[in-house]
Amino acid sequence: AQSVAQPEDQVNVAEGNPLTVKCTYSVSGNPYLFWYVQYPNRGLQFLLKYITGDNLVKGSYGFEAEFNKSQTSFHLKKPSALVSDSALYFCAVRDVGTALIFGKGTTLSVSS
């Protein structure tokens, strides 16, 4: 069965520092991986996806993610964090059909 794990419930970084939000996955076959962000009282917003090709995927708001097949990881990164990046981040993998299986989420807190 497909699954994703986000090992950190919360990540704290100072504004201007690089940030990493971790995600590992387990799939049968080729992975289709996604990152979403959720701001308070809002729905999830799509950030980026990995389907095939380059291991470094660039997405919205300056975020990028690195796909590592040998480590079965898909970590979300940003070179310089902003206070406005503070939110709940979800990693997801496409299930056998078309729905997504989500990780439990990681709260990112960026301090000024």
Add this chain to the structure above:
Amino acid sequence: NAGVTQTPKFRVLKTGQSMTLLCAQDMNHEYMYWYRQDPGMGLRLIHYSVGEGTTAKGEVPDGYNVSRLKKQNFLLGLESAAPSQTSVYFCASSHSRQGRNQPQHFGDGTRLSIL
């Protein structure tokens, strides 16, 4: 350009009452989904639909029913609400073109409390 619209945004029910959550999308998407979000558990799929008139069960379908009579609408029903169904419910939709590659677009959620 509304995207995915969910109504109502908030609702409080008593145990045993019934209600229907409405999801409407204006992007002509074929696929639609209902998820529930609970603290520390991420989002879990309740039911989904790959086209008008078709629905399928997700990970946590018990206690819920759905209907997709029109392509743009996906309804989630609770026949007899239970406190365990207190949650935030999200609807999402996506294109069928390129199937599994398309990102899902989410509504802003319905916050449901069952007393």
